[in-house]
Amino acid sequence: MSESHRFKDHHREERIFFVRMVVAGVIMALAMALLIGRYYSLQVISHQDYATRSDRNRVHVQPVPPTRGLISDRNGELLAGNRPIYILSVIPERISNLDETLKRLKPLVRITPSDLEKFYDQLQQPRKPFAAVPLRYQLNETEIARLAVNEFQLEGVEVEAQLVRYYPQHELFAHSIGYVGRISQSDLARFAEDDLRRYSGTHSIGKNGLEAQYERELLGEVGNQNVETNARGRVLRVLGRVDPKPGKDLELHMDLNLQRTAAQAMEGRRGAVVALDVETGGVLAAVSLPSFNPNLFVTGISFADFRALNQSLDLPLYNRFLQGQYPPGSTLKSIIGLAGLHHDVVDTEHWVRDPGFYRLPNSSRLYRDWRRTGHGPRVDMMQAMVESCDVYYYDLGHRMGVDLMHSFGIRFGLGNLTKIDLPSERRGIWPSREWKRGARGAAWFPGDNLNMAIGQGYTLTTPLQLAVSTATLANRGKRMRPQVVRSVGGVERPPIVDEYVEIDDKHWDFMLKAMENVVHGQRGTARSMRVGAEYRMGGKTGTSQVVAIPQGEEYDSEALQERHRDHALFVGYAPADNPKIAVVVIVENGESGGGVAAPIARKLFDAYLNQQYAQPLPHEEPMAGFLGGRP
Numbered sequence: 001m002s003e004s005h006r007f008k009d010h011h012r013e014e015r016i017f018f019v020r021m022v023v024a025g026v027i028m029a030l031a032m033a034l035l036i037g038r039y040y041s042l043q044v045i046s047h048q049d050y051a052t053r054s055d056r057n058r059v060h061v062q063p064v065p066p067t068r069g070l071i072s073d074r075n076g077e078l079l080a081g082n083r084p085i086y087i088l089s090v091i092p093e094r095i096s097n098l099d100e101t102l103k104r105l106k107p108l109v110r111i112t113p114s115d116l117e118k119f120y121d122q123l124q125q126p127r128k129p130f131a132a133v134p135l136r137y138q139l140n141e142t143e144i145a146r147l148a149v150n151e152f153q154l155e156g157v158e159v160e161a162q163l164v165r166y167y168p169q170h171e172l173f174a175h176s177i178g179y180v181g182r183i184s185q186s187d188l189a190r191f192a193e194d195d196l197r198r199y200s201g202t203h204s205i206g207k208n209g210l211e212a213q214y215e216r217e218l219l220g221e222v223g224n225q226n227v228e229t230n231a232r233g234r235v236l237r238v239l240g241r242v243d244p245k246p247g248k249d250l251e252l253h254m255d256l257n258l259q260r261t262a263a264q265a266m267e268g269r270r271g272a273v274v275a276l277d278v279e280t281g282g283v284l285a286a287v288s289l290p291s292f293n294p295n296l297f298v299t300g301i302s303f304a305d306f307r308a309l310n311q312s313l314d315l316p317l318y319n320r321f322l323q324g325q326y327p328p329g330s331t332l333k334s335i336i337g338l339a340g341l342h343h344d345v346v347d348t349e350h351w352v353r354d355p356g357f358y359r360l361p362n363s364s365r366l367y368r369d370w371r372r373t374g375h376g377p378r379v380d381m382m383q384a385m386v387e388s389c390d391v392y393y394y395d396l397g398h399r400m401g402v403d404l405m406h407s408f409g410i411r412f413g414l415g416n417l418t419k420i421d422l423p424s425e426r427r428g429i430w431p432s433r434e435w436k437r438g439a440r441g442a443a444w445f446p447g448d449n450l451n452m453a454i455g456q457g458y459t460l461t462t463p464l465q466l467a468v469s470t471a472t473l474a475n476r477g478k479r480m481r482p483q484v485v486r487s488v489g490g491v492e493r494p495p496i497v498d499e500y501v502e503i504d505d506k507h508w509d510f511m512l513k514a515m516e517n518v519v520h521g522q523r524g525t526a527r528s529m530r531v532g533a534e535y536r537m538g539g540k541t542g543t544s545q546v547v548a549i550p551q552g553e554e555y556d557s558e559a560l561q562e563r564h565r566d567h568a569l570f571v572g573y574a575p576a577d578n579p580k581i582a583v584v585v586i587v588e589n590g591e592s593g594g595g596v597a598a599p600i601a602r603k604l605f606d607a608y609l610n611q612q613y614a615q616p617l618p619h620e621e622p623m624a625g626f627l628g629g630r631p
Contacts, residue, residue: 063201066220067163069247071177071210074282074486077256079173080211082163086139088147089132092123094156104154108146111136114302118182125185132158134203137299165204165211165298171291172259175319176283176422176484178209179294181301198222204298210250210484213423217488220247248489253282257613258604262287264614265600270588271567272320274467275604278579280495281471281480283420285604286464288320323426325460326586329542330388330593331571332409332455334473334511336396337381339408341507345400348510351380358394360446367394367450370543385514386521388541390454397453402444405452406432411501412469413479414461419498420482428465431458456545467584470571473515474538474579476508477501515539516576519598526570526598535609538579539572539601541593565589570597574605581608 071080088109095101105111119135139159147159165180183205200222206212223244228237262273262285275285296305309317340346356374357366369390375383384392397405410416415430431452433444451457464482472479479499486493515538518524525541543566568590573579583601590596606612
């Protein structure tokens, strides 16, 4: 017998084997028990919970955005509508590798660096899970076909039809209607919880103009639908739907034909035109030039386009009729003259000698008249108005003083917001002693009265303010609040009277006659605009300095840069015997109120009273065939 067989313990080995078998059996039994327990938990105890989760994976509630309300002019011409486009969107939660998906998309559709920048910017914004993020707008038919063919390998990618804002008149109403743009991070920061609900499914919001002012009315109420989807998130069928409520339509006081006439009459010059309905205060036209195409902003303006607009020396994004603050110049002489009559500082027979300059008592400084040789030895108020004599108004300003001028001008809306239904209005400056002390830290000097009386010095007004004050003159003291919107959702907005300026009728008669003579008098500064007119007009011309001219020097247009030349202004109304329309024209660096600004106003009077509207330009998009956006 060998040595190894002699010492081997078979009983010990059997025991070890038996113990191992028992341990393995126990482990297997425990594993089986756990498996059965887990199976029982899933199939019996938690059955309802997991069944619900499964349903949620294939049944979703989707928001249904409302159709934005339409905006039309007083004649029903569409100014802001909606048009269908196809949008390429991405649902990041359904994509395992976003970069790889974008690589697959690039050969199928044109995706610019600007598209990607805006896409990644929106990814950083708070949003609901599984909400689609737009990548590319306005897909063409070829791109849609390519995406459809490759749909199987583009999980998380969607193509959907959607109505987006469209402005068929392009630049013509950009500053009044404004535009919508993508909802930004700053917009979301202002949203309350209810706003997040109302804007679910909506990618844009009113940014300025009427689109911003009437955002709540135009937006409408969001709806929803229950949809069944497959494993890739594609919608298979709609299980139920609550229709959205479309936004309310706006009808404006504005007239497309009058707006076009005003824009064409400016002939590409910088400036502003405002026309008001004297009786109601309705804004018939409001032009700020140069302008811009608001359609660029609707789906997100490119950085290159925005940089070009924002850095332009001509400031096309700047709303001149609402925010531009200009010295009104001689256009204020009607109000200053009325103030002098009303407060008995002068009467209609009061006269001054005009040698071409005015000197304050005990002062050597000369305040020059625009006519270097003066207007004659006996200039009364009628002549001073008709020929725009500065010396007469220097004397009147010195006699009246700032306190009377300020309190009277306030009643015509100077230095205050007009409360028009547009955002971002500026109030201008109608100076007073208190204003100068607070703003400039200085006392009011006698020379300030002279500058104020001719609409210079610290005085600044917006074109809209001048239009309101002119309409108040034509209305014999009834100051109407300017309104752009005539009805909301078919409900008319009533006219609003903000002030009644009580003045003796004889003073009104005199001043309105003087304004009529500015146009129809033989020596009126706007006499050239009356040629061929079948009606009579009232008005006042003006020029305002852009840069100061040293005392003793004459204004030399040729020696000045174009942007340093005087602004040209005209304010007026027609017809003179029963005013219907008030117009203000400001042409930046136009130099001559009577020669440049007044003829533009005449074209608006003819258009409104005689229906002599300008024709659409060849490049303007025709209205026929355009879908307003109602589904």
